[in-house]
Amino acid sequence: MPLTWKADEIITKILISVQHLTQDGLDQLKSSLYMHLGRLQIFEEETALATGLDDNDDKINLFLATLKIEGRTDGTIEAYKCEYRVFFDFVNKNFRDITVNDIRIYLAHCKTVRKNIDSTINNRIHNLKTLFKWLLAEEYILKDPMLKIKQAKTEQKVMDTITDMQAEVVRCSCDKERDKAIVNILSSTGMRVGELVKLNRSDIDFINGECIVYGKGRKERPVYLDGRAKVHLMWYLESRTDNNPALFVGLRAPHNRLSDDGVRAMLNRICSEDIKLNPHKFRRTMATNMLNNGAPVEHVKEILGHKYIQTTLQCYARLSSYVIKDAHRRYAV
Template sequence: MKQKIINEIVGEMLPFLNNAQIEKLQEILLHTLWKYDVTCSNGSDEEKKQNFIDLFLAAKRIEGCSEKSLKYYNSTIHAMLERLNKNVKEITTDDIRSYLTEYQSNKNSSRVTIDNIRRILSSFFSWLEDEDYILKSPVRRIHKVKTVSNIKETYSDETLELIRDNCNEIRDLALIDLLASTGMRIGELVLLNRNDINFYERECVVFGKGDKERVVYFDARAKIHLKNYLDSRTDDNNALFVTLKAPFNRITIGGIETRLRTLGKQLGLSKVHPHKFRRTLATMAIDKGMPIEQLQQLLGHRRIDTTLQYAMVKQSNVKIAHRKYIG
């Protein structure tokens, strides 16, 4: 029914628009009708709430969120809406504060857990605000929950070499080297195509959060292993990394996470996951003296505070710096 309405409207505008304008008009009309379905349909309140969640999750999926994260987002938001039992347009800041307080009390949750919930709800309501479903996010005035700052683990040089030496598939070796040398997000890696890679300059353009482009760079080892992997491929898929078995589909975030977790278990290593490569690169860059502003650009962070959370300077270097600059 929606497609029929769109076709009728576009048909009347065909003589006045070019192909690009027609595609844009179709996109706007489809989005408008989606909004109508969500806000004005005769469905139950529960169906309308789930429609909001589904649209939000669709947007996050496009940004590259893993299915595991999307499942967590869905359950977190659904639990909040079910407990408050109010239309999303009627939810207030006090409602969210009361919900978080009650949740922490009932489940004896840590501050980290409560802040994770706050962050997800903030993302959901900010999206509703950006899409004009609501006037203002009720989470905007709820600040980040203060938590104990823990030093997060990075890969040591020995661990990285151990992982590389035990890769039985040339694809996995190329994938690990690209993650380790670029520090790109896993969601950015799975979107890469073969023609995105500039082997001469050892660089590629990735699409980060907010659909922002940036250039990342890889080292000579990653170049060699990536070339070897691409030369070994017999499929015609344009994706940079594909599954090991036919029909050789583009690899997913979940597929990479599972692969690395399995490799870690085989080697007796705990917490082997894609994001750890990004944190390792940031720490190594700071440790070797890269200016924080350049690292911020490399990692694609909007705020330098985020970059500082990734970069953990070794205590031994703090001691050396103290002797150098202070005495």
């Protein structure tokens, strides 16, 4: 039921909000308000906009619950949630009333004001397309405003890899057995840092030199340890005195499971200023080395856990000029 306000209450609220005025200004404002509002009874209207915005939250929560049921990871769901909060705060409309122009204005704002790069804009577009496609399928809307929104064209850059000399410098810079094991496992397996820190001791099959990791979308795949990685990992585990089941833990008590940021901090600590290193660089390097040594791209794709071969070729693996020149010599007519 709408709330009823007396004119005195409304005027008092207004005067409190403008206390920065001089006393003469307040007296004039008070007289004017009483002259215009004194005989009125004012109702606080429960607007359609307020109801609609509440409806946004209900539908978003329902959509996120659907993703949870479908097995999406907590990280993925949180990314969607953050995007929708930013989007709906900006447009300030009920989802049923959103138009393609609202979305274009939002994306332009992200590009020009938030300084989002094209890949970030594409992530936002993907997240919004996913939501509105679901709203249409569930018959909450009659038309999808995202249908006319296209992905931004991005330049596909192949990032740098680690040279043999740099890899040896990094290994020699490790003064802890744990750090040596991490560097060699990343080099050997090409696993993501998020996959590495989730491993437990019991996940490692030393006899066959492999372990199962759970990648994006909860997809599992085997990765393989070379001799160097197995040796340093065994030495590290033998040196442990804690009973934490995690494969890698912090160096200090209480020896909690090592985090993604912990691995990155370790790599920053052991690297010299002229070597820029991050966990993903090991992954790119392994993929590139496999291709340059003649491995079929399909095999590299499976080891990396990619869904599409294009991802492997465009973003991770770069054929050396020597390999390309040799292929031309052997196969060009």
